[in-house]
Amino acid sequence: MTAYKSEFLQILSERGFIYQTSDDDALDKLFASESVTGYIGFDATATSLHAGSLIQIMMLHWMQQTGHRPITLMGGGTSMIGDPSLRDDARKLLTPDDINANLAGIKQAFASYLNFEEQGGSALMVNNADWLMDINYVEFLRDVGQHFSVNRMLSFDSVKLRLDREQSLSFLEFNYMILQAYDFTELSRRYDCRLQMGGSDQWGNIVNGIDLGRRLHGASLFALTSPLLTTSSGGKMGKSASGAVWLNADMLSVYDFWQYWRNTEDADVERFLKLYTTLPMDEIARLAKLQGAELNDAKKVLATEVTALLHGREEAEKAAETARVTFAEGQTAADLPSISVPSAEIDAGIGLLALLVQAELVKSNADARRGIKGGAVKVNDTPVSDQAMSIGRSHLTNDGAVKLSFGKKRHVLVRVA
């Protein structure tokens, strides 16, 4: 591992964020000598980012912490096209309305990690729709298009893989990399942005931007990519039993978010502590030494720290406490995710199957039946074998709720509205 002079690169390096850079020495010098502006682009294809983007967000976080200026570039314009990288088939096209709604949702999460200018911080949030939407096609082709060689573009992985696998790649998507390169040059022109970061799959796109910047403005730009993260057993980051691990609390409860990190595989604990928390390195080293069942303590720290960054310390502690009561004591914690049903329905009695669906523990009645058959379903911690079971007022426990469980880890409280 190279020893870096700049604090920023030193931290990124020792915490495992760096996969490759375009020019280690020059970049290090730059960061050591001045306050640098750098950016990462984010898609606007969903209303929330998920845990897979967290590593990028952390890089921006560290950038700001070490005295530099991070820019989050929202892909309002590029999301109109869709990144062909690592996708087998063409994406559905989003409407401008979709995209704007998505951008609004995504912004929420960033505020937890970065201080934006509006609030007296240095971070910027920029939307590439600002310049992409007004591009004049002929002008753009002449100014920018002349610098791109199709021969070379065809050799990029994002394109080549699709062609090799005999899958279609539309011209629209083919242009994605040009627009991304153009983004970099625009940011460099407008904000003196010198660095683009991203996942290692973005390398080609970023390097294109560097080349273009040099040709258009003689700018000296840099790339820094992070490793593509998978769990030790090969799974993709950011997926859980109930789907993606969203950052927005309205899409994934704080408790479930905490649970996701709590269930980290042994082999990933140290890596994740470094990447996703801001704990000092020696503290991480101490936690990583724990063996066997003791490692569970490290996982709890991991979960609480990651959750605290996103949702705040208080919410994180609450989730931790809820988990403790639920798992360690086997009690019903009042703070589990909950749904509410109208009082009248409870009086009449609700079918268990329907209730499980409503609680989003299963996706269909049939799914619920299968769960019951397999012994996965519990009501108030009592296993259920009767598919026709009806939940009524008599099932309410002292704290006025019914606890539904699907499997050992997923619990939902049903309250009366």
Added chain:
RNA sequence: GGAGGGAUUCCCGAGCGGUCAAAGGGGGCAGACUGUAAAUCUGCUGCAUAUGCUUCGGAGGUUCGAAUCCUCCUCCCUCCA
């Protein structure tokens, strides 16, 4: 423009007139074992209050009966021009 090949359930991929809700694998979920881990083993994996319904690119047709045959359409691929 011409000639051929293809489109199957979340993904890959068999099926080529009934026994097909559709082999096998992957993924996912659950159970057992554990440490709310991994690995392993087992079960489940279209919807619906059974026998019912909807699925095999789309629309028609042949047939008692079609994912399987025919016609047209859409999209993809390969070769020729």
